[in-house]
Amino acid sequence: MQKQTDFPLSAFTFCWFHSRQIRSFKPPLKGGSRKPLEPVECIFMHLVKFFVVHCAALVFLAFPLACLSASSVERNVLIGLVNNNEPGFRAEVLTPTLDYLKKTLPNISFRTVDIAAYKASDDVFRTRPDFVIAPSDVFSMLGSSMSVHPLAVRKSSFATDANRSLGSAVVTLKTRTDIQTVADLKGKVISASLPDSLGGWLAFAGELAAEGHDPESFFLRVDFETYQIPEVVGSVLTGRSDAGVLSTCQLETAQERGLIEAGKLKVLNARSTPGFSCAHSTDLYPDQVFGSVNENLSPDILKQISIALLQMPEQASAEGAAKDATSFSWQVVGRFDTISKLHRTLKIGTYAYLRDWSFEGILRRFSSEIVIALCLLAFLALNEFRLYRLVRIRTAKLNALVEEKGRMLEEVRGLNRRLHNMERNSLVSQMSSIIAHELKQPLSAIINYCAVMEMLIESGSRDEAKLADVNEAVNREAHRISQIVDRVRSYVKRPNSPHKPCKIADLVKKAVESFSHYADSSPNIKVKLQDAGAVISAEALEIELLILNLLKNAGRAVKKNNGSIEIKTTADGSSVSVIVTDTGPQLTPEEFKRLSDVCDSTSAEGLGLGLAIVRSIADAHSAHILIEQLRPRGVRFTVTFERI
Numbered sequence: 001m002q003k004q005t006d007f008p009l010s011a012f013t014f015c016w017f018h019s020r021q022i023r024s025f026k027p028p029l030k031g032g033s034r035k036p037l038e039p040v041e042c043i044f045m046h047l048v049k050f051f052v053v054h055c056a057a058l059v060f061l062a063f064p065l066a067c068l069s070a071s072s073v074e075r076n077v078l079i080g081l082v083n084n085n086e087p088g089f090r091a092e093v094l095t096p097t098l099d100y101l102k103k104t105l106p107n108i109s110f111r112t113v114d115i116a117a118y119k120a121s122d123d124v125f126r127t128r129p130d131f132v133i134a135p136s137d138v139f140s141m142l143g144s145s146m147s148v149h150p151l152a153v154r155k156s157s158f159a160t161d162a163n164r165s166l167g168s169a170v171v172t173l174k175t176r177t178d179i180q181t182v183a184d185l186k187g188k189v190i191s192a193s194l195p196d197s198l199g200g201w202l203a204f205a206g207e208l209a210a211e212g213h214d215p216e217s218f219f220l221r222v223d224f225e226t227y228q229i230p231e232v233v234g235s236v237l238t239g240r241s242d243a244g245v246l247s248t249c250q251l252e253t254a255q256e257r258g259l260i261e262a263g264k265l266k267v268l269n270a271r272s273t274p275g276f277s278c279a280h281s282t283d284l285y286p287d288q289v290f291g292s293v294n295e296n297l298s299p300d301i302l303k304q305i306s307i308a309l310l311q312m313p314e315q316a317s318a319e320g321a322a323k324d325a326t327s328f329s330w331q332v333v334g335r336f337d338t339i340s341k342l343h344r345t346l347k348i349g350t351y352a353y354l355r356d357w358s359f360e361g362i363l364r365r366f367s368s369e370i371v372i373a374l375c376l377l378a379f380l381a382l383n384e385f386r387l388y389r390l391v392r393i394r395t396a397k398l399n400a401l402v403e404e405k406g407r408m409l410e411e412v413r414g415l416n417r418r419l420h421n422m423e424r425n426s427l428v429s430q431m432s433s434i435i436a437h438e439l440k441q442p443l444s445a446i447i448n449y450c451a452v453m454e455m456l457i458e459s460g461s462r463d464e465a466k467l468a469d470v471n472e473a474v475n476r477e478a479h480r481i482s483q484i485v486d487r488v489r490s491y492v493k494r495p496n497s498p499h500k501p502c503k504i505a506d507l508v509k510k511a512v513e514s515f516s517h518y519a520d521s522s523p524n525i526k527v528k529l530q531d532a533g534a535v536i537s538a539e540a541l542e543i544e545l546l547i548l549n550l551l552k553n554a555g556r557a558v559k560k561n562n563g564s565i566e567i568k569t570t571a572d573g574s575s576v577s578v579i580v581t582d583t584g585p586q587l588t589p590e591e592f593k594r595l596s597d598v599c600d601s602t603s604a605e606g607l608g609l610g611l612a613i614v615r616s617i618a619d620a621h622s623a624h625i626l627i628e629q630l631r632p633r634g635v636r637f638t639v640t641f642e643r644i
Contacts (some may be wrong), residue, residue, distance in 0.1 A: 080129035096315040130294040136286035144350040150291040152309040152330035160275035163334035164284035168204035171265040172243040191223040191235040192245035199247025203282040206342040249278040442477040505532040511547035528568035536641040550580040557584025586633040
C-alpha cells in the first residue's frame with residue numbers, strides 16, 4: 001500500500017517541475033542562429049509544450065488512482081475441491097468453471113485447495129474455504145457438522161434435471177447368460193470404484209439394501225479399484241470379476257470414445273427414466289454440488305457467484321467437439337431428500353449411528369422413543385403415587401366405616417338377643433299365666449273328686465253309682481283342661497293370609513339379609529340363584545320366615561366347627577325348589593330320625609320349634625320337604641313349591 005500511495009506524489013512533483021520549466025521558457029534561435037523566432041511561432045511552441053507536459057502529468061496521475069481503486073475492491077475467494085475419482089474432472093469441470101468465474105467476476109480472486117473425501121469435514125475446518133465443489137453425498141454429510149448452502153448442481157448433457165443425473169450402472173459381459181439380473185450376482189465377485197463413490201458404489205449398495213440384501217455379505221468378494229475406466233471395466237472384460245459398478249453414462253461415453261467395444265457389455269436391471277438418456281440400474285441422485293461453507297461470507301459475493309454459475313453456458317469436453325458426459329452446465333439445486341434416504345438405508349453419514357449399538361448410539365438412535373417412554377413412565381409413576389395416596393385415604397375411610405358398621409351390628413345383635421329373650425320370656429310368662437289361670441279351676445275340681453273317691457274307698461262303700469259319677473266328673477274336667485290348652489295355642493297362631501305371586505329369589509335375598517342381622521356370628525353363606533324370575537303363589541312373610549328358620553337351623557349346626565352354608569334355588573317347568581345345605585357335624589342315626597320326624601333341630605340346643613314352624617308353613621303352601629344326610633358331614637333341606 002505504501003508503494004501505491006507514492007505514485008500520485010511523483011505525478012504531482014512531475015507536474016510542478018514542468019510548470020516551472022514552462023514559466024522559464026526562452027524562445028530558441030531560428031536556424032541555429034542567434035536570431036529569435038517570430039512572436040507567433042513562440043506562442044505556438046509554448047502552447048504545444050504546455051499541452052504535452054500537462055497530458056503527461058494527467059496520465060501519471062490517473063494510472064495510480066486507477067490502480068488504487070481496483071486494489072480496494074478486489075476480494076479473495078477460496079474454493080475447496082473435494083477429490084473424486086472421475087477422470088479429467090479438473091481439466092473438464094473445475095478449470096472451465098474457474099475460468100468463467102474469473103472472466104465474469106474480475107474483481108474477485110479465486111484460489112483452490114484440495115480436500116480429501118474421506119475426511120472432508122476435518123479438511124474443511126482446517127483450510128476454512130468459502131466454497132466447496134463436492135459430490136452431493138459428501139456435501140450432504142458436511143451439512144451435519146457445519147452451516148452449508150448449496151448454490152448450484154452440475155448437470156451433464158445426458159440429463160435434463162441436475163437433481164436426477166447420477167446413479168450406478170451394473171455391467172457384465174454380454175456373453176454371460178448365467179447373469180441376467182442383479183439377483184444372479186449373489187455369491188459372485190464384483191468390482192467397483194472407491195467405496196465412498198456415490199455413482200461407483202453407494203447408489204448400488206443402497207439399491208441392494210432397499211431390496212433386503214446386505215451389501216457386505218451379498219457377494220463373494222468386492223474388489224474396489226481407483227478408477228472406473230479402465231480398471232473396473234478391465235476387470236470385467238478380463239474375467240477377474242463377474243460384474244462391475246460404473247457411474248451412469250460412463251459406459252456410453254467410453255463406447256463413444258472408442259475405449260470399449262460397443263455391445264461388449266450389458267447393463268443389469270436397466271431402467272429408463274424420462275429426461276435421462278443413459279442406462280442405469282439404480283435410482284438417480286444429484287451430481288457435483290457447488291456450495292457455500294462460510295456462513296460469514298458476504299451476501300453480495302454469494303449473489304454474484306450464484307448468478308454467474310447459473311448463467312454459465314454449457315461447456316463441451318473440447319472446443320468444437322460433440323457434447324458427451326463431460327459436457328456440463330450448472331443448474332438450480334433441488335431437494336437432497338434422496339441422498340438423505342440413501343444414507344439412512346446404508347446407515348452411513350449422518351445415520352452412521354444406526355450401526356452403533358453402544359449406549360451412546362442407542363441413546364441417539366432411539367432418543368425420541370426414550371424421551372416418550374420416560375415421560376410415560378414418569379406419568380405412570382405420578383399416577384401410581386396419586387392412586388396409592390387416594391387408596392390410602394379411601395381405605396382409611398372404608399376401615400372407619402367398616403369398624404362403625406361392625407360396632408353398629410354388634411349393638412343390633414345385642415338388641416336382637418335382648419329382644420328375643422324378652423319376647424320368649426314374655427310369651428312364656430303370658431302362656432304360663434293363662435294356663436295357670438284357666439287350669440286352676442278344673443284341676444281343683446279333679447283334686448276334689450279324687451279326694452271324694454279316696455273317702456269312698458276308705459269307707460268301704462261299694463256304691464258304684466257314686467264312683468261312676470266321680471269318674472265322669474274327672475273325665476269332664478280333663479277334657480276341659482285339653483280345651484283350655486288348645487284355646488291358648490290358638491292365641492299365638494296367625495290367621496291365614498291370602499296368597500299372592502312372589503319371586504322366590506327376592507324372598508331368599510330378604511331371608512339371607514335378615515339372617516345376617518339375626519345370627520350371633522356370620523357364617524360363610526354362598527347364594528346361588530337360578531332363574532331369578534321364577535314366581536310362586538304364597539304369603540311372602542311366611543316363606544321368608546320358612547327360609548329364615550332353615551338358615552337358623554343350619555347356622556346352629558355349623559357354629560361349632562366353623563362350617564359354611566349354601567342356599568340356592570332351582571327351577572324347572574312346573575316347580576321351584578329352595579335348597580339349604582350346611583357342613584355341620586355328622587349326625588347319628590337317632591339324631592337324623594328325630595330331625596326327620598320334625599321333633600328336634602340339628603343342634604342339641606333349642607326347643608325344636610323352628611322346624612315345626614317350617615313344616616306348618618310348608619303344609620299351608622302345599623310344599624314338599626326333603627331332608628338328606630350328606631357324607632361325610634352336613635344336612636340338605638329341599639323345599640319344593642309349585643310354580644305359576
